[in-house]
Each structure stands twice: as structure tokens, then as C-alpha cells.
Amino acid sequence: MLHRDTAFKISMLLPLCLLLVYFLLLISSQASFFSLAAFFEQLSSGDLRSAVALSLFAATISSSLAIVIAIPSAYALARIHFPGKQFIDTFIDLPMILTPIALGTLILMSWNTSMGRLLSNFGITLPFTVAGVVLAQFTVIVAISIRMLKSTFEQINPRHEQVARLLGCTAFGSFRHVTLPLAKRGIMAAIILTWARAIGEFGATVMVAGTAKGQTATLPSSIYLAMSTADLPKAVALMVILIGISLLVLFGVRVVLEHKS
């Protein structure tokens, strides 16, 4: 019996171990292209600082926006019955099905319409701006956050909200005092995942905002630029920096969350 248990555990752990080995191989294979000189050169480069700052800023803003929109949207899809719900539920998955390049094209083309021109007249310009980077990332990640949060809200027993209502909460009050605290872990997981997805976003960002050095170039687009000019040591150095920053932030958030819970 004990052997069967061990066999079961091994069969579950084995794919995980293989995946870990694969990722470690991917990363370690870059070692032959890694140059310490190039790495330090990149660290002191103004373009890199700008790319890092823009990546962190845009990912934080776009993931915050996505969560702010996703929380009520996901709740509505999980709890409220309204006409056309199934269609809307399917429709908002569109960004997850479309490639980021196609999404970026959609955003860019929409700016070439009368609505885009009207907004431009008011000084609101998105193509090839930082706002464009944020919008591109937001468009890619919002559906992911809605999907994650919808599943979180569906797992919360609606009786909790009903009891809260009868104990005196308004609909908004029961959402604030009961549903949101119960969804905290799911919301935090959604924040981490959307932020991670946003900081690595490339396709839609390049289409909408381009790769202007020191202006709209993010870390992923800087890696792309380095690769396109065959500057492998620079590309690897940038990759190491991107991986380092991402792991640092993800671990930091996880430690804070686990400490709080």
C-alpha cells in the first residue's frame, strides 16, 4: 500500500521535475553567450534604466487597471443574471485567443478612425507613446484577470453574502465586508499573474507603441532589438535582468501575501 502511495507521488512529481529541468536548461544554455562586461555595461546604460523603469511602470499601471476593471466584471459574470451573459462571457475571452500582434494591430487601426482622430484633437494620442504601451498591455491581460477572478467569485458561497445582507449590509456592503475579503487570495493571485504577463508583453506593445529607445522601448522589446542586430551578449544581459526583476517581484509579493495570511 505504501509503495502505491509512493508511486502515485512520484508520478505527480516527475512532470514537475522535468519541467524544472527544462527551464533550468533553457536559462543555463545562455551562459555561453553571457558576458559579464556586457552585463555591467547594460546596467550602467541609460537606455536600460529607461526600459526597466518603463516596463515596471507600464506593467504596474496596466495590471492595476486590469484588476480594477476585472473585479466588478468578474463578479457580474459570476453572480448576476443578465441577458446576453453567455455571449459576453465568451466575447471577453477574445484577447486570450487572438495573438498579441493581432491585438496590437486592432488597437493601432482603431486609432486610424474618426474616433481616434477626435481623441487626437483633444491631445489624447496612443500610438508610439507610453500610454500606448499601457493600453496594449491592458488589452492583453484584462481577459486573463477576469477569467481568474470569475472563478474566484464562483467559489465563494453566495450564502455568505445573503447572511451579510440580512445582518444589515447593503449589496455593496456585503461585497466590501464579505466577498472581497474572501476573494483576497484569488485577487492577489490575479494581480501577480497579470503583472507577470504584462511585464513580459511584447507583440501588442511593439505594434502599438513601437520600440523607440529611451521612449517606448520596454525590456522585452529591447531584447528583440538586440537580437535583431545580432547583439547576443546584450540580449542575454537584458534577459538576465528581466528574469531577475520578475523573480524578485514575484517572490516579494508571495512572501508578503503568505506573511499576511
Next chain:
Amino acid sequence: MIRAEKLIAQRGDFTLGPVDFDLGTDSYLTLLGPSGAGKTLLLETCMGLIPSKSGNVWLNGQDVTKSLPEQRHISYLPQDLALFPHLNVRENILFGAKIRRIDKSLAEDRLNSLLPLLELRKLIDRADVTSLSGGEKQRVALARALLPQPRMLFLDEPFSALDATIKRQLQVKLREINQQLGVTILHVTHDQEEAFMLGEKIAVMIHGKLCQIGSRDDIYYRPETLDVASFLRNQNIFDMTAEEILADGSMQMGHGIKLIAPGHEGAQRGQRFAVGIRSEEVVIIRPNKPLGPELQENLFHAKVVDILAFGGTHTLCVKLQKSEVTIDVELPNCAMRDLGYTIGNDLQICLRKRSLWTIPLN
């Protein structure tokens, strides 16, 4: 206290009602019915959690049909209790007071008066409500529901997941709360024993309709529909015809056997009735003992054809002589031991007129 008039509600394909009831001044109503009868839907509609399709609900004479749940001042104890897992025991109990902005010292006073009543002193400082036992969770949820001093307390099968001992303790506690705090309770259950033990008034709901509402005796001994009679485990039901309406209003019934049944308003000769008697109401006549005045009619000779043993009772299945009619007779174990019946024994039984009920059949 609570009144519903022509209340209709819908969930999916299931339609509730139209339901009419008036709890009046009774302080404990149990709503009894099988699973899927619409009991929870009725509670949810009265609480405002589900909008009614039509009809009205009154609380303390005030029409609350359009009121929001939080405006009705009803507390609710659902089957799964729905304790808030992100709050500790104290925070759970004080939740309603905090939301309704009840003065902190007043809330603490109320809490202190509930602690001994619900035996919560040892639990109040527990941090994790999920670690409480089933009975402890029940008491915490009850305290949370009672602390805001609601107009009414609605209970939805609150003891269904508990073992028999804890269940009985909490049922006794609930009756104590009802009497001590004077809170009016509407209690949904499918457990007949629980309904009869706790309810001052009992309502029976079947297939989305409120079939009968009345006192314990009304429901138990005088069911008004065959659905109610069957649900309350009336095993002895006979399809009979009123052959004669007697001078005192009683009916001479016939069909397989002949017996005298209590009168029924508007009964006519030739009308069909379902006639029934609870198995524990059937009297076994002891030979050589003088018969009282109630035992002079509806006497039948019978033979024991089967014996079923239950926890504290035995059921004798007896076949009446010169007929195909079989009747269940329930005896407590001690009586069964004294009488010592076995299959094949002959005996005489009496179906007392006052123990019989009649329901007109269309």
C-alpha cells in the same frame, strides 16, 4: 407577525405557491416538507433574497414585499451556517452590530448575555471559525443571528448535518432561546420529529404548495390532504364510501370493511373518502378486560401476518378477518414484550372513531 398573501416565486422551472399563511401571535412556526418542496425558496422570498413574481409579504403589519433584505430585520441561519471564515468568533458574532452601528457597549452587553445562554464563553476568543466543531459552529451562528435582536429568526434545516445527541441538545437550546428571548422563529425542516418538537404551529409544504397549517394535533391526527397524510407516514389509509350519515353526524363507511368514522362537513351519502388511522392509535383489545365506551365500535378480529422491529417500537402487520385489509399496529417494545405476539397469533383490534380521520376524494 409574518403574513404572506398569494405569494408566488420562481427558481428555474420550479414555481412556489401561491402561498398564503399568517403566523399570527405564534412565536414558533416549523415549515415541514420533503426535499425539493420549495421550503428554502419560500424563506428566501420572505427575506427578500429572491424577488416574488406576485403576492405580498407583511412583517409586523408592514408590507415589506418591495423592501431590501437589510431593511426587513430578519436574521437567517442557513443549512451550511455560512460563518465568515475571514473573521474570528467574536467578529462573526458582532458582525451585525458593527454593520448596523449598534453602540459598542450595548453590543458587548448583548454579547455577554448570549455567551452563557449559548455556552460560548470558551469559544469567544477562538481565532479560526473553521476549526470549530459542528455544534460549536451552530451556537456561534445562532449568536450572530440573535445579537442584532431581529424581528424574526429564519432557520433553514440548521441541524441536518449534526449527530443525534448534539442535535437534541441544540433543539432544546433553541426552544429555550425562543422562550427566553421572545424572538419569533420560522424554522424549515424535513425532520418530522424536529418539527413536532419545536413548532407551536406547523405548516406542511409539498410540491411548492402550502398544504396545511395548524397545531401539532391538527397536522398529526387530522391531515387535510392525502399528500400530507402520506408525508406524515400514515400507513393505514383506506378508500371508503359513506353508506350512511348517522344522526350524530358520524358516517357509516364501507368498502372491504365497515366502520364508523367521524362526520365531515357537507358529507353526502355515497361520497368517497380516504379514511385513515395512525398505527400507534390502533388499540389492541386485551381478552377478559372490560371495554370502555370508546371501544364499543369498530372492533375487528385479525391475525398477525408480519412483525417489524424498530429501535424503540415494533410494528405488527395484521390482516382483518373476512377481508383483504391489512393494518399496521405500532407498539412500544415494553408492550410487545408483555403481549408476546408472534406471526399467526389472533387478536382483536379497535379503530377508535376519534382516532380516525377522513379526507373527501374527488
